[in-house]
Amino acid sequence: VGTNVQLDRNGMEILEPAECFRLVSSEPVGRIGMVADGGLLVLPVTHAVDGESVVFRTGPGAKLAAAANCDEVVFEVDRYDPRSHSGWSVVIRGTAQFVSDPQEAEQLYGLDLFPWVGQGGQAEWVRVVPREVSGRRVPT
């Protein structure tokens, strides 16, 4: 172990994209950052990994508007253990895309994903298509 570990200038371990996606799928909640309502906004979502993109469900609001506009967004997932002070984070920069194809949406319902607000109001699917995937782990 550890022979190929690369560290960044802060001494954090740089994670490979495949490891990033594995970690993203290991956590139920991520956060999407976007420009909305005249400023930056970061909101939590429950998500799933579908291939090399991240998907979540949403209803009317800032997240759906970002997807309708194919806006640039950032998706972040992290985990931190306050006892050991160990942790990791993954940051995905990309484009939010509204899933308009009913067949594609139907397939996504097969994923293990319970929407943040509940099953009721969040009927639309949004896909975050990555352009840049970056992950860091606190070395232990």
Place this chain on the structure above:
Amino acid sequence: VGTNVQLDRNGMEILEPAECFRLVSSEPVGRIGMVADGGLLVLPVTHAVDGESVVFRTGPGAKLAAAANCDEVVFEVDRYDPRSHSGWSVVIRGTAQFVSDPQEAEQLYGLDLFPWVGQGGQAEWVRVVPREVSGRRVPT
């Protein structure tokens, strides 16, 4: 309980600012959203609540640059229980400010805060001064 509960259009419970700060201080990790490197960026930090603002430690990089520029940032904290599907989130929009006063920084070291990267490299303090505090809880 519940007589003064206000719901938003998605049926989420709207949290009062005092409750938001209580929740923010109950979690060790939040995320700061900013514009950096030609795009949006969301990064995790371990934080503390100091009065009516949020503080964290950092080293050279995007977060410190945002503070040096007094940039608009957003600070987000959430908690989600995948078994009960209950959760809450708090979003603070405001300004990042570099704590340049050594006395003020000295006092902040008295807070219970262990930096994400470790005690070594994150010597500078940043304060997020809120302009807008918003919190939501999934009704149970």
